Amino acid sequence: MTWADKLDEMRTSLRSLNQAAPEMSKGFGALSKAAKTGEALDKKTLELIALAIAVADRCEPCIAFHTEALVKCGATRAEISDMLQMCVQMGGGPSLMYAAKTLACYDELAAA
Template identity: 35%
Template sequence: MSDDDREYMRNYKTASPDLLKAYADFSGAVFAAEGREIPKKYRELMAVAVAISKQCPYCIEAHTKDAVRAGATDAEIAEAVWVAAAIGSGAAYTHGRLAFKASAPHEH
């Protein structure tokens, strides 16, 4: 994230500080170092996969760095990427049925 991007994020503090705090508290609870059933490294790897599937460059960067800090290896990050790729291609494949459904002759 560039410094320019960070500057614009400050608008949240001005425009909706209550919602920013609620989001920060929620996110902090989800990614807490301790007290969750799933270890932090695995939660961060899940976040990497979701961030890739959502195509959020900020989340990809932040959660990849957090995953590494939590002990993730390059091999584990690669597998998280492949999970995102498999789910994304699976969604395209299964949603292709909608195209076939739309192209099917309709009886009136």
């Protein structure tokens, strides 16, 4: 399954959850919007932080969503690689495995 397929599948699942729990969805949406409107950090930096946390927490759907956002923000492979190096330094072997997945995700989504 490609990363694009994973994104489509997750969006379908989230739509179903949003219908089942609309108030929770509205609350999370508001939180997400507020977190992305920082004053000191730009959107790309905030998304790099989010992707680093996704790698550390080993959340593949989060990796896909935030990598996609970074591609749209114009993040480079070098920027992603620098961030992933810090993830591995802080998280060791498990982060190394998810860093590799993240770079593959970036390569696929950036080429699309």
